Ligand code: GDP
Ligand code: IMO
């Protein structure tokens with residue numbers, strides 16, 4: 001069975017936890033988009049892992065891990081991640097495969113990200129400053145890009161790097177009045193990356209097709225969420241990759257029809273980090289309650305996440321374009337203690353009600369939320385493992401979400417640990 005797990009909101013839905021659970025019955029886990037902007041948390045017993053580039057299956061010894069073409073790889077972050085798992089006696093030797101065609105995020109990308117955001121002032125996107133946008137721009141621009149496979153021929157890489165750094169320095173100086181960077185130290189770092197990463201580099205498309213022919217079960221792991229998708233999200237307040245499930249086929253070279261199941265992950269409320277419209281945002285005591293109870297601070301940047309009510313219009317859109325079969329609804333435990341809960345099921349725009357999410361932010365920012373109000377529950381539910389043992393109001397809340405989205409909720413998160421999950 002092949003399954004694609006991806007986010008239905010603006011990221012941080014709990015994908016890492018779901019991928020960790022499902023990787024127990026998968027042979028291979030594949031990260032298909034994004035880069036070190038992602039932060040996927042896996043909690044096993046007393047150990048908490050924050051994974052940025054490795055697929056969340058990495059924490060299970062024996063699971064094969066693949067980083068596919070569309071992932072942009074910062075080797076500093078990747079090597080640190082490999083090292084930190086090794087310190088916990090988790091080895092990736094002979095079970096990590098990195099696409100030769102994935103692009104490299106280098107120091108000048110992170111610098112460009114920082115300079116560009118700083119220059120935008122109040123118009124900034126609020127990126128993670130992980131160099132994602134500049135690296136993806138270089139990839140699409142083609143002439144000034146380096147890929148993982150370029151680490152195989154260091155002489156060629158040195159010449160290419162020189163032309164890239166010359167070009168970047170002109171940009172840095174002209175646009176930002178910034179000091180030039182020097183190609184020498186970046187080349188030395190690339191040499192070190194090559195020494196460490198070459199054993200992992202392969203043609204991952206060939207490997208994955210062979211694995212499918214051998215009937216291996218593959219789990220595809222998306223980063224970010226559908227509403228941050230470069231083509232289908234709330235542009236320009238998005239990331240630079242196709243972070244919906246639509247990015248999976250192009251990101252790995254695997255047709256969507258080879259995937260048996262698309263599992264969308266959503267929180268039982270909504271969060272967002274960085275700038276951009278957020279119709280159900282509660283910049284008040286409700287938002288603060290959710291932030292504190294849910295520990296809503298970024299895994300990658302530590303920023304406080306913006307919090308708000310569940311937006312069924314947005315999630316239904318993500319489920320529709322993402323071909324979702326079922327939903328994992330996370331953080332239901334966080335809502336315990338709120339007297340009333342609201343679900344937004346329609347937007348009022350241009351004097352009419354619509355339940356189709358407008359990804360265009362000029363229209364989205366006009367949207368007025370139409371809410372259904374439901375009674376909350378007071379009991380803590382972190383120890384509940386059977387849906388029928390949940391308080392009636394919690395069951396009702398989940399069922400109303402299912403009705404609004406028109407898809408079944410098959411997994412429910414009631415805490416960060418692997419075991420704190422209700423399977424339906
Ligand atoms: P991801 O980027 O989608 O993998 O999500 P993050 O790891 O960035 O953020 C999710 C956070 O919620 C992490 O700290 C998880 O440990 C935690 N988490 C996941 N599922 C649940 C849940 O059902 N309840 C609670 N309380 N925490 C959860
Ligand atoms: P995971 O995989 C939440 C957001 C940033 C910013 C926008 C663009 O953990 O769910 P970028 O650095 O990508 O250019 O930033 O996208 N963003 C995320 N928000 N979770 C993520 O990843 C994110 N990755 C990027 O906050 O608003």
Ligand code: MG
Nearest residue numbers: 012039040299
């Ligand atoms: Mg995250």
